[in-house]
Each structure stands twice: as C-alpha cells, then as structure tokens.
Amino acid sequence: xxxxxxxxxQETLRDYQRNYVGRPTPLYAAQRLTEHLxxxxxxxxxxxxxxxxxxxxxxxxxxxxxxxxMGKKRIIAETGAGQHGVATATAAALCGLECxxxxxxxxxxxxxxxxxxxxxxxxxxxxxxxxxxxxxxxxNEALRDWVTNVRHxxxxxxxxxxxxxxxxxxxxxxSIIGREARTQILERExxxxxxxxxxVGGGSNAIGLFHDFIPDAQVKMVGVEAGGIAIEPGKHAxxxxxxxxxxxxxxxxxxxxxxxxxxxxxHSVSAGLDYASVGPEHAHLRDIGRAEYVxxxxxxxxxxxxxxxxxxxIIPALESAHAIAYACKVVPAMSSQDIVIVNLSGRGDKxxxxxxxxxxxxxxxx
Amino acid sequence: MNRIETRFNNLAQQGKTAFxxxxxxxxxxxxxxxxIILEMDxxxxxxxxxxxxxxxxxxxxxxxxxxxxxxxxxxxxxxKILAMLKGLRDKTDVPILLFSYYNPILxxxxxxxxxxxxxxxxxxxxxxxxxxxxxxxxxxxxxxxxLATVFLIAxxxxxxxxxxxxxxxxxxxxxxSRTGVTGVRQDVxxxxxxxxxxxxxxxxxxxxxxxxxxxxxxxxEVAGYADGVVVGSAIVRRISELGNAPDTxxxxxxxVKSLVDATKGK
Numbered sequence: 001x002x003x004x005x006x007x008x009x010q011e012t013l014r015d016y017q018r019n020y021v022g023r024p025t026p027l028y029a030a031q032r033l034t035e036h037l038x039x040x041x042x043x044x045x046x047x048x049x050x051x052x053x054x055x056x057x058x059x060x061x062x063x064x065x066x067x068x069x070m071g072k073k074r075i076i077a078e079t080g081a082g083q084h085g086v087a088t089a090t091a092a093a094l095c096g097l098e099c100x101x102x103x104x105x106x107x108x109x110x111x112x113x114x115x116x117x118x119x120x121x122x123x124x125x126x127x128x129x130x131x132x133x134x135x136x137x138x139x140n141e142a143l144r145d146w147v148t149n150v151r152h153x154x155x156x157x158x159x160x161x162x163x164x165x166x167x168x169x170x171x172x173x174x175s176i177i178g179r180e181a182r183t184q185i186l187e188r189e190x191x192x193x194x195x196x197x198x199x200v201g202g203g204s205n206a207i208g209l210f211h212d213f214i215p216d217a218q219v220k221m222v223g224v225e226a227g228g229i230a231i232e233p234g235k236h237a238x239x240x241x242x243x244x245x246x247x248x249x250x251x252x253x254x255x256x257x258x259x260x261x262x263x264x265x266x267h268s269v270s271a272g273l274d275y276a277s278v279g280p281e282h283a284h285l286r287d288i289g290r291a292e293y294v295x296x297x298x299x300x301x302x303x304x305x306x307x308x309x310x311x312x313x314i315i316p317a318l319e320s321a322h323a324i325a326y327a328c329k330v331v332p333a334m335s336s337q338d339i340v341i342v343n344l345s346g347r348g349d350k351x352x353x354x355x356x357x358x359x360x361x362x363x364x365x366x
Numbered sequence: 367m368n369r370i371e372t373r374f375n376n377l378a379q380q381g382k383t384a385f386x387x388x389x390x391x392x393x394x395x396x397x398x399x400x401x402i403i404l405e406m407d408x409x410x411x412x413x414x415x416x417x418x419x420x421x422x423x424x425x426x427x428x429x430x431x432x433x434x435x436x437x438x439x440x441x442x443x444x445x446k447i448l449a450m451l452k453g454l455r456d457k458t459d460v461p462i463l464l465f466s467y468y469n470p471i472l473x474x475x476x477x478x479x480x481x482x483x484x485x486x487x488x489x490x491x492x493x494x495x496x497x498x499x500x501x502x503x504x505x506x507x508x509x510x511x512x513l514a515t516v517f518l519i520a521x522x523x524x525x526x527x528x529x530x531x532x533x534x535x536x537x538x539x540x541x542x543s544r545t546g547v548t549g550v551r552q553d554v555x556x557x558x559x560x561x562x563x564x565x566x567x568x569x570x571x572x573x574x575x576x577x578x579x580x581x582x583x584x585x586x587e588v589a590g591y592a593d594g595v596v597v598g599s600a601i602v603r604r605i606s607e608l609g610n611a612p613d614t615x616x617x618x619x620x621x622v623k624s625l626v627d628a629t630k631g632k
Binding site for chain 2: 147148149162247257
C-alpha cells in the first residue's frame with residue numbers, strides 16, 4: 001500500500017484518469033426524468049461516459065498500474081457482464097502487459113459484444129464451463145490461475161469482493177466517484193444530496209459512490225440488488241434478502257447458500273449483478289444500519305432501461321437500470337427539495353441484444 | 367495424543383514415512399467411500415484425508431472439482447459424511463483427517479461441528495481456505511475436542527508466516543509442493559527438499575508434502591526427505607474412471623498399495 005502515498009504513482013494515476021479515462025465524469029441533472037417522476041431532483045453520475053463505458057476502468061487502471069509497479073508481467077481478470085474484462089484488457093494494452101480474462105460460458109453468450117472487444121484489445125478470453133457458468137465460476141478459475149502463477153501474474157479482481165486486501169484496493173480506486181460527486185453537487189446545489197442510489201453486484205460502483213459520504217449521516221444510501229424473477233432459490237441474486245453469513249472467495253459476507261453451506265446458483269437479467277455473495281463492506285454498512293439494501297426485479301430493471309432511454313436519451317447498462325428502477329419507485333414520494341444521486345455505473349450498448357430479447361419478444365428483432 | 371499424532375510418532379521411531387491418501391467423500395457414493403476407506407486401511411495407508419465436497423473448490427484442480435460435483439449431485443453433505451465415518455469406527459482405527467472448505471463448516475456451526483466430528487471418530491481437520499490469521503475461534507473449538515488442526519504452508523509463504531502456521535498446526539504440517547491447485551503432475555519441483563529444510567528450522571513437527579504427487583516414483587522421491595507423502599488427485603481420478611464398477615474398491619486398493627509400498631521403500 002506504499003503506492004497510496006507515492007507522489008509519482010498518484011501523479012501518473014491522476015494523469016491517466018484525466019486524459020485517458022476522461023474524469024471527472026459529469027454529474028448530470030436529469031430534468032425530464034425528474035419532471036416525469038415528480039418528486040426529488042434526480043442527478044445521474046455519468047460513469048457510463050468514462051472510457052470503456054463503465055466505472056470498471058477506475059479500478060482496472062489503478063490495479064494494472066499497481067501491477068506494473070510491482071513488476072508483474074501478466075494480468076488476469078474475471079468478468080461477468082464483460083465490463084471489467086474490457087476495462088482490464090484496456091488497461092493492460094495501455095501498459096503493454098499480457099492479459100487473460102476468465103468468463104463463464106453463459107455470460108459469453110449474453111455479452112458477445114464485450115467478448116469481441118476484449119479480443120480486439122489483445123486479451124485472451126478463457127471460457128469457464130464449470131458450475132453455474134457465470135461470474136462466481138470465473139472468479140474460481142481466476143483464483144486458481146493466480147495461486148499457480150502468482151510470482152509473475154497480478155489478479156485484477158473487479159469488485160469489492162475476494163480475499164483481503166482486494167476489497168480495499170478496489171474501494172481505493174473507485175472512491176473517486178463519490179469524491180467527484182460531492183464536489184459537483186456542492187458546486188451545483190450548495191448542499192449534500194439526501195439520497196444516493198447504486199446497484200450492487202459485488203458492489204464496487206456502490207462503494208465508490210458511498211464511501212466519501214459515509215460520515216455524512218444525513219445522506220441516505222441505498223444499494224439495489226438483483227431481484228431476478230422471484231425471491232426464491234436460484235431465481236435471484238438478492239443476497240440481503242435470501243442469503244446468510246458465510247464465506248465465498250475469501251470474504252465473510254452475506255452469501256446465497258443451502259443449509260449445507262453449498263453456494264447456490266443465482267439469476268439476474270444483468271450478468272454483472274449475478275453473483276452469490278456481496279462485498280463484505282456492504283454487509284458491514286447494512287449491519288450497522290448505515291446503508292439500506294433493496295432489490296428490484298428483472299422486469300422493473302427492463303422497464304427502467306427503456307424509460308431512461310426514452311426520457312433522457314441515455315441507454316443505461318442493465319446493472320445500472322436496477323438503480324434507476326429503484327429511483328423511479330421512491331423519488332415520486334420525495335420532496336422537491338430533496339436531491340437524489342443515482343450512479344449510472346455503465347452504458348447499455350452491451351445489453352441491447354439481451355434487452356431486445358425481452359422487450360421485443362415476438363417481434364422480428366436483430 | 368490423537369491417532370494422527372500417534373501414527374506419525376510411531377513411524378518416526380521406525381524411521382518410516384507416512385502415506386496419506388485423499389479421496390472425495392461421496393464419489394461415486396458414500397457407501398463406496400466407506401468401503402474404499404476400509405480397503406485403504408488394509409493396504410497400509412497411514413492417514414486418510416476425507417474430502418468434504420464443496421460447490422466452489424478454488425484450491426482444487428479439475429479432477430477433484432469434478433469429483434466434488436458428482437458427490438454433491440448424489441447428495442453428499444458434511445452431516446452425511448460424519449454419519450458415514452461414525453459407522454466405520456468399529457471396523458477401523460485408521461487416522462482420519464477431514465479436508466474441507468470453510469463454508470460448509472461455518473454453515474454447520476463451528477462448535478457443533480467440532481463436537482460431532484469428534485463423536486464421529488474424526489482425528490483432525492484441514493480447512494483449506496481458512497487463513498491462520500482468521501482461525502482463532504475455529505482452532506479453540508477443535509483444540510477443545512482434541513482434534514488436530516492442519517494448516518498449509520505454500521512455497522510463497524514468508525518466514526514469519528511459516529512460523530505462525532507451524533505453531534498452530536497439530537498432527538502434522540502440510541507443505542504444498544508447488545504454487546497452484548491440486549492435480550496430477552509430471553514431476554516434483556526441485557525446490558521442495560530445500561523448502562522442508564527451511565521449515566524444519568522453525569518446527570519439530572512432522573511435515574507432509576502434497577499437491578501434484580501422482581506416481582509411485584514421485585512418492586519414493588518425496589519420501590526421501592518428507593515425513594509424509596500425500597496423494598489425492600491420482601487416486602480420485604482412478605475412482606472416477608472406475609465409478610460404481612464391481613471391482614472399484616479392489617482396483618483402487620491395488621493402486622494405493624503401490625503408492626504405500628513406494629513410500630515405505632518396498
């Protein structure tokens with residue numbers, strides 16, 4: 001963690017964040033969405049406008065720079081929706097490092113565009129056909145690769161999950177989201193928001209937004225999990241609704257598991273939220289009552305996906321659409337004096353084909 | 367002193383190396399596992415590592431992953447495995463070490479698990495993904511039941527951590543012969559011998575070496591400098607190839623016997 005206080009490293013990171021990633025990302029006042037909902041003022045933190053189209057680049061870039069600093073020659077990553085894989089492949093290309101990305105075969109099927117992007121960026125996408133063929137199994141394979149090749153390989157884990165210190169490293173690089181949002185909202189409104197909303201898979205974009213606001217007790221924070229089809233075993237990924245304490249991938253948190261401690265399969269329309277555990281810091285924030293965690297269904301997320309496209313001309317990632325969906329539920333009942341910041345963690349180009357299957361069912365699509 | 371410690375002590379007095387055999391409990395089914403354990407005892411295995419199948423076995427290569435999946439599909443669970451082992455204790459005195467991931471034990475309840483494991487005749491537990499730094503309560507519960515607590519030392523473990531792991535390991539210390547996961551390998555890394563010399567500077571406890579040892583020739587080589595030789599994937603692969611065939615137990619026994627003989631210098 002010496003890099004945290006190394007001025008040269010921090011200067012390199014800042015330079016890339018500004019001139020390569022395009023930070024700070026805008027804090028956009030969503031006027032039409034606000035008028036449509038008729039309650040609090042809604043701002044969108046536009047992480048979808050960061051290079052590669054999601055917040056994932058914040059962590060990937062930081063970790064790949066760390067890996068270069070440590071003298072590692074090779075980067076590996078897991079990916080669910082493909083956004084972290086694309087971000088890692090991008091950072092590895094930028095730093096001239098070899099890159100292999102593990103991805104479940106189910107996710108490869110629903111995120112073909114991102115698979116192609118990774119290959120274009122020079123990364124090798126390694127299919128994982130084991131277990132549930134999603135993010136969990138991609139992490140299993142990445143961990144196996146890492147323990148085997150640890151001397152020359154860095155595992156760039158994409159969320160605030162996994163063994164210590166991964167949750168802290170990822171938070172460190174994602175917390176720029178909340179720091180920027182604070183500065184931006186104070187400039188625009190002269191006061192802090194009353195509510196922050198972010199989707200939670202592993203929980204990196206949520207921790208990124210929340211972290212800087214944790215000491216501000218008046219700022220309410222809500223994480224939105226994937227409610228999937230129903231809160232029944234195997235049909236959702238709402239760990240706080242259906243999980244109990246356990247360990248998965250080296251972290252103690254809420255885990256969807258059976259009575260024998262076997263990890264259960266999960267479901268979400270969005271690959272990036274389809275994971276049986278949740279970042280341990282989220283479990284902590286919930287247990288101490290600092291943050292609240294809710295879930296919205298696949299259908300609600302798809303409705304929000306369409307609504308934001310229609311009202312604001314922004315196609316959100318299906319992951320981020322979960323946060324939008326929850327905003328649509330609660331904002332109408334809030335006061336016009338309230339300010340809500342929704343983390344628009346990624347853009348939805350990657351999801352267009354998947355969404356079309358649901359939204360245009362019966363039509364002759366694509 | 368429990369059965370594992372006693373066995374290593376007796377072997378040390380005879381100048382012999384222990385042979386430790388891993389199998390995944392419940393593959394192809396728990397009845398066959400019980401028969402294989404009895405057969406391995408007859409073949410001279412010193413310690414049986416009884417693997418508890420887990421849905422996400424990150425420390426295991428493909429052979430044991432697939433065995434775990436088959437066992438889980440057949441309904442194996444920690445509870446049923448303990449019941450199976452309990453039924454064996456009037457038939458064998460072979461030392462039994464449970465090899466598990468942490469979450470099945472957490473879900474069971476650590477205190478209750480320790481009590482029930484002891485009652486089932488288990489002699490020790492190796493929880494492969496539990497770091498020693500997080501093991502205080504676990505170790506307290508197992509110590510109270512006089513169950514051995516085996517922890518892993520890796521080729522990348524720095525001296526401070528070697529000291530810690532050696533201190534809290536009882537029964538024996540487990541040295542992982544290579545960076546990586548379990549699996550069948552072509553050769554034993556040249557660095558193992560020197561690594562054991564390094565570990566012995568910090569502990570007098572017996573050291574067993576595992577991960578990747580697959581053949582009688584490799585067992586003989588490692589037996590030349592280790593106190594115990596662990597073979598897992600090679601045996602599990604035999605079991606998976608044979609499945610529920612009528613001669614599975616006998617054929618697995620013959621293979622294990624060749625490994626025992628190689629380890630004992632016969």
